[in-house]
């Protein structure tokens with residue numbers, strides 16, 4: 001590890017003021033410290049934000065405000081989250097391990113970096129880590145990589161489970177920075193790689209996440225978070241599906257679908273959601289939506305299997321959501 005300054009901030013304003021070139025905020029440290037050990041990240045200054053008063057979950061009108069320092073465990077086991085946003089709860093509990101969830105924060109989860117093996121290996125080129133150096137995953141080992149929204153510069157996936165649920169629930173991210181405070185809709189928070197894959201999000205330099213705001217709860221009855229991975233626990237998603245439905249009798253009134261493990265950001269397809277709305281909540285409708293979504297997929301040399309996996313996971317996720325029988329947290333297989 002290289003040498004760095006350490007500053008502990010007492011207020012959000014102090015944290016923003018302490019920021020400068022090469023500085024990083026640190027919350028749970030479960031991703032940043034790993035990256036520092038691998039020398040992927042070499043901050044000149046660590047700004048410890050763990051004492052900031054951002055560790056509360058509060059009612060906000062019809063919705064809920066989750067402070068950036070609320071741990072993943074605290075969010076998942078909060079009674080209001082469990083009752084009103086069970087999709088979020090299930091997505092959080094599908095991620096990492098109990099120990100990690102006790103340390104990992106809401107803000108840090110949004111900003112955790114890709115798990116692309118080349119990104120972690122400083123002996124290899126990587127456009128995300130060293131802009132302009134190349135992307136060895138293209139034509140290399142890319143079984144875990146993206147099938148949607150890739151560019152010639154990067155095909156990495158976004159790793160978070162929680163963010164897939166937040167995308168489906170249309171959360172908003174509140175941030176504070178040198179230019180003041182602003183709210184960013186979740187769909188605009190993360191970026192596709194384009195020609196600047198080193199930028200994962202649309203945060204400006206020095207901006208700190210203050211909270212994640214959930215709108216009115218609309219899907220506590222019909223939802224599922226289906227995560228498919230190489231082993232039953234403690235692994236990142238190959239494909240995941242956050243599905244949330246509002247039903248009117250046997251018809252779909254509102255549909256929200258977000259996919260994980262398949263793109264550089266939580267992947268939504270509004271056309272597929274619109275296709276479902278007004279249709280009967282049947283396998284046929286769900287298959288039509290899944291077909292529309294995967295029609296856009298562009299496989300790499302080793303990850304073509306994700307297309308059929310995603311198609312089947314979408315159908316299963318929607319069926320589970322419609323039936324009101326979310327997948328058991330311990331059974332993550334798909335037949």
Ligand SMILES: Cc1cc2nc3c(=O)[nH]c(=O)nc-3n(C[C@H](O)[C@H](O)[C@H](O)COP(=O)(O)OP(=O)(O)OC[C@H]3O[C@@H](n4cnc5c(N)ncnc54)[C@H](O)[C@@H]3O)c2cc1C
Pocket residue numbers: 024025026027028029030031032033034049068069094095096097100103104105106107108109110111112159160161162207208209210234235236237
């Ligand atoms: C072995 C292992 C398995 C894992 N499995 C999963 C999994 O299956 N699913 C999953 O979703 N995640 C998984 N994770 C990732 C874990 O959820 C993240 O590491 C964690 O959420 C990051 O939160 P943190 O508070 O520790 O962030 P930190 O490591 O402290 O920070 C991460 C990044 O966020 C920035 N940051 C933190 N807070 C703020 C803020 N408020 N404002 C601005 N910037 C901020 C930091 O500067 C840093 O760049 C796994 C991690 C490990 C180590």
Ligand code: SF4
Pocket residue numbers: 114116117118119125126127128129134135136137138153154155156197
């Ligand atoms: S996919 Fe992205 S993160 Fe992975 S090697 Fe290529 S540029 Fe780097």
